Each structure stands twice: as structure tokens, then as C-alpha cells.
Amino acid sequence: MSGKVRVGLIGAGFVGNIHARAYRRITDLDLDIAAVAAVPLAQAQELARQYRIADCYDDYRRILDRQDINLVDLCVPNHLHELLAIEAAQAGKHIIVEKPFTGYFGGAGASEPVGATSKRLMLAESLQSADRMIAAAEHARVKLMYAENWLYSPVVQKAARLVAASGGAILEIRAEESHSGSHAAYAKTWQHAGGGALVRLAAHPIGIALYLKEQEGLRREGKPIRVQAVTAEADNLSQLPCFRDAGKWLVADWHDVENWCAVIVTFSDGSRALIQASDIVLGGMKDTLQVYLTNARVDCDMGHSGMLKAYAPDDQTFVNEYIMEKVSTKAGWTYPSVDEEWLLGYPQEMRDFVEAVAFDRAPLSDARLGRKVVEVMYAAYQSAEEGCRVNLL
Numbered sequence: 001m002s003g004k005v006r007v008g009l010i011g012a013g014f015v016g017n018i019h020a021r022a023y024r025r026i027t028d029l030d031l032d033i034a035a036v037a038a039v040p041l042a043q044a045q046e047l048a049r050q051y052r053i054a055d056c057y058d059d060y061r062r063i064l065d066r067q068d069i070n071l072v073d074l075c076v077p078n079h080l081h082e083l084l085a086i087e088a089a090q091a092g093k094h095i096i097v098e099k100p101f102t103g104y105f106g107g108a109g110a111s112e113p114v115g116a117t118s119k120r121l122m123l124a125e126s127l128q129s130a131d132r133m134i135a136a137a138e139h140a141r142v143k144l145m146y147a148e149n150w151l152y153s154p155v156v157q158k159a160a161r162l163v164a165a166s167g168g169a170i171l172e173i174r175a176e177e178s179h180s181g182s183h184a185a186y187a188k189t190w191q192h193a194g195g196g197a198l199v200r201l202a203a204h205p206i207g208i209a210l211y212l213k214e215q216e217g218l219r220r221e222g223k224p225i226r227v228q229a230v231t232a233e234a235d236n237l238s239q240l241p242c243f244r245d246a247g248k249w250l251v252a253d254w255h256d257v258e259n260w261c262a263v264i265v266t267f268s269d270g271s272r273a274l275i276q277a278s279d280i281v282l283g284g285m286k287d288t289l290q291v292y293l294t295n296a297r298v299d300c301d302m303g304h305s306g307m308l309k310a311y312a313p314d315d316q317t318f319v320n321e322y323i324m325e326k327v328s329t330k331a332g333w334t335y336p337s338v339d340e341e342w343l344l345g346y347p348q349e350m351r352d353f354v355e356a357v358a359f360d361r362a363p364l365s366d367a368r369l370g371r372k373v374v375e376v377m378y379a380a381y382q383s384a385e386e387g388c389r390v391n392l393l
Ligand SMILES: NC(=O)c1ccc[n+]([C@@H]2O[C@H](COP(=O)([O-])OP(=O)(O)OC[C@H]3O[C@@H](n4cnc5c(N)ncnc54)[C@H](O)[C@@H]3O)[C@@H](O)[C@H]2O)c1
Pocket: 010, 011, 012, 013, 014, 015, 016, 037, 038, 039, 040, 043, 058, 059, 060, 074, 075, 076, 077, 078, 080, 098, 099, 100, 147, 149, 184, 185, 186, 200
């Protein structure tokens, strides 16, 4: 028997819209989006109109006060994740937290720019933040779910099944999320985003690399393979003299965050993951994963499926038709995504979270994974700042 799931959506921006669409694809469970909160209220009202949501607020606490709402979905900027997750847990709601699970944002009285703070301190404090969230959820006996959509991508899930079927050992994972730059205002400042390309983009490939190695360990040795060390570089490449007028195509107004990073994750069995993320890549979203095994190789491309391609000599020919996220022109050959949100796993992710609440079971992507990704990301910042390998075991 499944229970009722009544969702309170907090945040009605880019990802709030994606989540709302994903919930509306679920028609076989007792599910409703009961209310949405956003600032300004007009943003909540617009989302409510589009997705037939009865109530709108500009104060998220109105959602936490509602007795009928049992699942709160946090689609708010990163610096609010901890505060809202803890308040939602205290109100007895199950919680969905977007990536990054949490981070370091400076807090009250932090000196500007926050990005100049010691990364060693950031690593310690962001883990404490994650622990406070997990403790609050455990204390309230509510589910704290981590919205890592890559884990639910049918492309990644098929890849994971092929990896398992091979019976081989993963020697190397190469994974990347890159595009031409975030336009969200909060993404430009450490105070609101907790970092740059590493926390906004690399969070996805890092999460998948950790998941694949954990699963391999469980299959082969009965225990997860863990992260032993992290080595990284991170920088703001739009500050380079050669960047000049690249700002026409690439987002350039970063405040104190990096827009490029490369991370090497060393696992306890000696295998490696090479993670890249950047905001300086043209040509639409780049979401790729390659797994090199002892006896097989698996390559995923979640953005450019190759199922469909189209050509138009004029940028205006397909002006009213969606092609893919962050593509800067519709002229020439394009690769229109047939169902971008499905390929990236959002509907499957929301279904797992709704079912986890309805059937009182664990979700695939949980707070434990969110915390581990936070640890790797901030260890990467420490490595980049100190020019050394950061050991985690
Ligand atoms: N999984 C993914 O692929 C993915 C993609 C983009 C963003 N995200 C994550 O989703 C989160 C939101 O990002 P976004 O791009 O949607 O941001 P956005 O700026 O588009 O939207 C943020 C929303 O939060 C609301 N908000 C801010 N402060 C609020 C408050 N005090 N009370 C109520 N609402 C408040 C705003 O009104 C807005 O609706 C971030 O954590 C981001 O990292 C995930």
C-alpha cells in the first residue's frame, strides 16, 4: 500500500521548473504538488499556473507549517540548503536537496571575497554542515534525499549494468560536465554558490564515479571501494589576457569563483577517476562518462545522443523549437535532444524520491552520497590551493 505524497516545492527557478515537470509525469501514485514558495511571489505564481499548483507563498515557512505536506523539495540556491533542510526536518517533512548537498559560504560576518578563505577550513566546515543536516534528519526520522540526477539517467544506469555484467575491474573513469557558463546570479559568488564549476558542475561526475566504484567494491569484495586521495587544479580562465572578447559567447562576470577545474580521484584500490568541469565550453551541454575496465570499455554521452540531427542554414529556422541546453546557435548542423530531461534522469529521480516516501523505503541517491561528494569537492579545492595531494583515508 502506498501512502499519499504531498509536495511543497521551495524555489521556482530553473530546477524548480524541471522538478515540477518531473512530478507531473507521475500519474500512477497518490501524488500532488500542494504548494510552491519563491521570492518574489510572482515567480511562484507563474510556476503554479503552469503546473496547476493550488497554493503559492513568498515565505517558505508557510510550506513547513502545512500539516498535509510531507515532502519538501529544496530548489533554492546552494547557501540555503542547510538552513532549509534542517528547518524542514524539524517540521517533520521528508526532504529533497539539490546538488551540491551543502558547502562553505562564509556565514555571517565572513570577509569578502569568501572565495579567498582557506580551503582546508572550507573542507572541515562543509563536512560539519553536511553532518548537521544528516543529524537533523535522523533525529526527526525523516528521509534526506540527494538530487543527483545523473545517477538516474537511463544512459548511466545502462552503463552501470554493463559494467556489472562485465565482471571486470574499473581502472579509470573519465567524466565531465561543461557548458558555456551559468546565467544564474547566485552562481557567480562563493557566498551563494559555495564555489564555481567544481560545486555546480563537477558534483555530477564525481557522484557517479563514487557510485560506480562503490558498487564495484560491493560486487567484488562485499564492501565499497572508497576515495583515498584527491588532487586538483581550479582557476578562473576568463581572467586570462587571451580571453578578451570571448565574453560574447562565454559567461564572463564571475566574482570570486573558478570556472574551470580538473580533479583526479585516487581510489583505495589504486584506480583513478579523472573529472573535468568548466564554464568555457561552447557547443551546448557536455555530459560525458567513460569507464575503462580490465575487460571492457563503456562510453556515455547524455547530451549528444546522435539519435537525431538537423541542419538549417539560418539561425531563425528552428527559432521556436528547443534544440538542447546552452547551445548558442541553431544554424548549421544541430543535435536536437529528443527528451533532454528524461536522458538526464530527472523524471526517474523524482519518481524514486516519491516512491521512497510513498512506500517508506530508501532512495537510490541519499544524503550519504551527497556528503561524500562534498568531501571530494572541498578536498579538491584544498589540493588546488595548496598544490598537493589531499589524503582522505
Ligand atoms: N541537478 C541539476 O541538474 C541542477 C541544475 C541547475 C541547478 N541545480 C541546483 O538547484 C538549485 C537551484 O538552482 P536554480 O538554477 O534553479 O536557481 P534559480 O536562481 O533559477 O532559482 C532559485 C529559486 O530559489 C528561490 N528562492 C531563493 N531564496 C528563497 C527563499 N528564501 N525562499 C523561497 N524561495 C527562494 C528563488 O525565488 C528562485 O525561484 C541549486 O542548488 C542548484 O545547484 C541543479
